[in-house]
Amino acid sequence: MLDRTTIREETDRVRWALEVRGDDEGLLDELLAVDERWRELKGRGDSLRHERNVVSERIGELKRAGKAAEDEIARSNELKQELDAIEAEADELEADLESKLLEIPQIPYEGIPVGADxxxxxxxxxxxxxxxxxxxxxxxxxxxxxxxxxxxxxxxxxxxxxxxxxxxxxxxxxxxxxxxxxxxxxxxxxxxxxxxxxxxxxxxxxxxxxxxxxxxxxxxxxxxxxxxxxxxxxxxxxxxxxxxxxxxxxxxxxxxxxxxxxxxxxxxxxxxxxxxxxxxxxxxxxxxxxxxxxxxxxxxxxxxxxxxxxxxxxxxxxxxxxxxxxxxxxxxxxxxxxxxxxxxxxxxxxxxxxxxxxxxxxxxxxxxxxxxxxxxxxxxxxxxxxxxxxxxxxxxxxxxxxxxxxxxxxxxxxxxxxxxxxxxxxxxxxxxxxxxxxxxxxxxxxxxx
RNA sequence: GCCGAGGUAGCCUAGCCUGGCCAAGGCGGCAGAUUCGAAAUCUGCUGUCCGCAAGGACACAGGAGUUCAAAUCUCCUCCUCGGCGCCA
Structure with missing residues (x-):
């Protein structure tokens, strides 16, 4: 398969590959759309996870000091819910991305004969x-x-x-x-x-x-x-x-x-x-x-x-x-x-x-x-x-x-x-x-x- | 098929019982310092993803669960090794 960077950064070459092979280019457009949405969710998920990690660490400190941590635990649970929703969608998109990627063919070398059949x-x-x-x-x-x-x-x-x-x-x-x-x-x-x-x-x-x-x-x-x-x-x-x-x-x-x-x-x-x-x-x-x-x-x-x-x-x-x-x-x-x-x-x-x-x-x-x-x-x-x-x-x-x-x-x-x-x-x-x-x-x- | 032991980074290994303090240490590799050059030594780096960057997330065979928090606890799957059984 091609890697995601190639798909993103050399979209024109990938499009050319599909064209000269006589394959449908729709898949590529779908893939790019899914990829963009996935990256957006990935970013949001990462920052939520970061906050959760910070809160968890704080809970550990409080407990070790023998102090109450109810507020932090509540916040963490809240974060978890938000994260679950985002991750569910991100996982789905990621799987979709993978399966689409597996169906994108190799890019032919330049210089090979271009032909219809x-x-x-x-x-x-x-x-x-x-x-x-x-x-x-x-x-x-x-x-x-x-x-x-x-x-x-x-x-x-x-x-x-x-x-x-x-x-x-x-x-x-x-x-x-x-x-x-x-x-x-x-x-x-x-x-x-x-x-x-x-x-x-x-x-x-x-x-x-x-x-x-x-x-x-x-x-x-x-x-x-x-x-x-x-x-x-x-x-x-x-x-x-x-x-x-x-x-x-x-x-x-x-x-x-x-x-x-x-x-x-x-x-x-x-x-x-x-x-x-x-x-x-x-x-x-x-x-x-x-x-x-x-x-x-x-x-x-x-x-x-x-x-x-x-x-x-x-x-x-x-x-x-x-x-x-x-x-x-x-x-x-x-x-x-x-x-x-x-x-x-x-x-x-x-x-x-x-x-x-x-x-x-x-x-x-x-x-x-x-x-x-x-x-x-x-x-x-x-x-x-x-x-x-x-x-x-x-x-x-x-x-x-x-x-x-x-x-x-x-x-x-x-x-x-x-x-x-x-x-x-x-x-x-x-x-x-x-x-x-x-x-x-x-x-x-x-x-x- | 049954019983047992395992699977941690490129490789080797610690951690697991007793959950949190960046997965410790070694080898190998890269870069820099030092040197005329090298060896030795010292320092940093040495996986994946997102991000222009700052930074962050993920990664302990794979998956699911418990938990505020999982390499660590529970369950399932795969694979490897040893023993037993079966067998061309």
């Missing part, structure tokens, strides 16, 4: 298109080839969990494990990341710290009867693990990575563009989380993007990099790059000129002090007496299902098999191709045919 995102680069593999014509979509090879099973997942879930089987499950391990190893060995495996149920407090709550409660799964939510992204537990702590300069930069399953309700997201496993309720992801000193965050975002891109380069998957425009930024982000992998099968109107479509596999964001302020993430700079909020950043490194989609489509062969990208063969015992075969076989499905 995702069409205004700016494509920065395309990579990996110089030497493309020879592709079958037509390319079989991942949901079909996944079923043919018996490695993705949505039908059976419907029996255990409903729609929007899938089983990975045989080489599909092995490919998933291989990709996870490959990503973790790469980031650890070459980018200096420290591994973390966090708890998956997450408290409301932590969800608020990174900005998922209170505004986006409907996006996540809440556990019945508990104040806990299923992890929507490892960003939440990993960013919150140092909640209310003050880190030392030598702790920085913090570079943590975590593989977790991620759970999202994705209410209302159905249609042809979401067929298969591109938009599901549960998916695995390796997340990169960074904490840095404020002056380093701009540079770190570029480095973070490069670290995430390295996964695509090693897997030799063609992709592009977008810089998100103001209205497409997430709530807490000041600047975001998206990495979209090329999935050649389904021709979409907004897809690349070679056909197929773009799938977002990573989003690299600089949150500035926005999350740090909410979550109480501070550090004590060398030669300074007071703690300061640090800057948080994160990037997916990367999301698994869409990488799987890209591999199944881009690496497929005319004979219906899929070549394993060289970078991950060591994780599959040297295996070069995925040829399918579920030992349980089709007869066990029992579709009634």
């Amino acid at each position: 995702e069409a205004d995102n700016v494509e920065r680069r395309r990579e990996g298109f110089a030497e493309l593999r020879a592709l079958p014509d037509p390319v079989v979509p991942h949901y079909d080839i996944g079923e043919d090879l018996e490695i993705i099973d949505e039908a059976r997942a419907a029996k255990t969990s409903g729609s929007g879930f899938y089983f990975l089987k045989g080489d599909g499950a092995r490919l998933e494990h291989a990709l996870i391990q490959f990503m973790l190893d790469l980031h650890r060995e070459e980018h200096g990341y420290h591994d973390v495996f966090p708890p998956i149920p997450i408290s409301s407090e932590a969800m608020t710290g990174t900005g998922q709550l209170p505004k986006f409660a409907e996006d996540s799964y809440e556990l019945a009867g508990e104040d806990l939510w299923l992890c929507p992204t490892a960003e939440v537990p990993v960013t919150n693990m140092y909640r209310d702590e003050i880190l030392l300069p030598e702790d920085l930069p913090v570079k943590h990575q975590a593989y977790t399953p991620n759970f999202r309700r994705e209410a209302g997201e159905h249609g042809t563009q979401t067929r298969g496993i591109v938009r599901v309720h549960q998916f695995n992801k390796v997340e990169l989380v960074n904490f840095v000193e404020p002056e380093e965050s701009d540079e770190r975002l570029e480095a973070l993007l490069d670290e995430a891109e390295e996964i695509l380069r090693r897997l030799e998957l063609p992709y592009r990099v977008l810089e998100l425009c103001s209205s497409d930024l997430t709530f807490a982000s000041a600047k975001t790059y998206d990495i979209e992998v090329w999935a050649p099968a389904d021709d979409m109107p907004d897809g690349p000129d070679r056909g197929g479509r773009w799938l977002e596999v990573s989003s690299a964001s600089n949150f500035g002090a926005f999350q740090a302020r909410r979550a109480g993430l501070r550090y004590r700079p060398a030669h300074h007496e007071s703690a300061e909020y640090l800057h948080t950043l994160n990037a997916s490194g990367t999301a698994l299902p869409r990488i799987m989609v890209a591999i199944l489509e881009y690496y497929q062969n005319p004979d219906g098999t899929v070549t394993v990208p060289e970078a991950i063969r060591p994780y599959l015992g040297g295996q070069k191709r995925i040829e399918g075969h579920d030992p349980i076989g089709e007869t066990a499905v029992g579709e009634g045919s």
Whole structure:
């Protein structure tokens, strides 16, 4: 969140932020009005409390001297009544202020593209298109080839969990494990990341710290009867693990990575563009989380993007990099790059000129002090007496299902098999191709045919 | 889940039984004095909020209550540690 001083003293910037994000500015005006009233009451309450303290002290003196203090006690009780009324209203206003403040988004960095919707995102680069593999014509979509090879099973997942879930089987499950391990190893060995495996149920407090709550409660799964939510992204537990702590300069930069399953309700997201496993309720992801000193965050975002891109380069998957425009930024982000992998099968109107479509596999964001302020993430700079909020950043490194989609489509062969990208063969015992075969076989499905 | 002990400032600790006299003391950090410079020493500062300021309010895990007055008494919640139980 933004701090109150920013809201008061840099109102124009906050207003600009709401405007370019396409958010309602009414909230800001309400907030300012509430703040003004609150400050007035705060002042009155403070002076009443001061008087009460003086009177109380006097009572103590009188009693110790063995004298009567009835008048003072009466005065004190009177003050208490007045104070109660003022405090009741002030508390109410304060709570209102807090909740409004939590709904004011991060101010985007100057210089980011200003735009009305995702069409205004700016494509920065395309990579990996110089030497493309020879592709079958037509390319079989991942949901079909996944079923043919018996490695993705949505039908059976419907029996255990409903729609929007899938089983990975045989080489599909092995490919998933291989990709996870490959990503973790790469980031650890070459980018200096420290591994973390966090708890998956997450408290409301932590969800608020990174900005998922209170505004986006409907996006996540809440556990019945508990104040806990299923992890929507490892960003939440990993960013919150140092909640209310003050880190030392030598702790920085913090570079943590975590593989977790991620759970999202994705209410209302159905249609042809979401067929298969591109938009599901549960998916695995390796997340990169960074904490840095404020002056380093701009540079770190570029480095973070490069670290995430390295996964695509090693897997030799063609992709592009977008810089998100103001209205497409997430709530807490000041600047975001998206990495979209090329999935050649389904021709979409907004897809690349070679056909197929773009799938977002990573989003690299600089949150500035926005999350740090909410979550109480501070550090004590060398030669300074007071703690300061640090800057948080994160990037997916990367999301698994869409990488799987890209591999199944881009690496497929005319004979219906899929070549394993060289970078991950060591994780599959040297295996070069995925040829399918579920030992349980089709007869066990029992579709009634 | 049961029993017990705890949670005080960036860190360590006292105060709690017996309510009031600024949450004492130490470490660390900052500033000043001293010094050619440093060490040592001394002094001040070292949380949040309101206020132009003077100043004031708040803060002892969180919340509620008792009281003229709560770190201190009462109740509830959370968390940590130890023991018992259960368990992949």
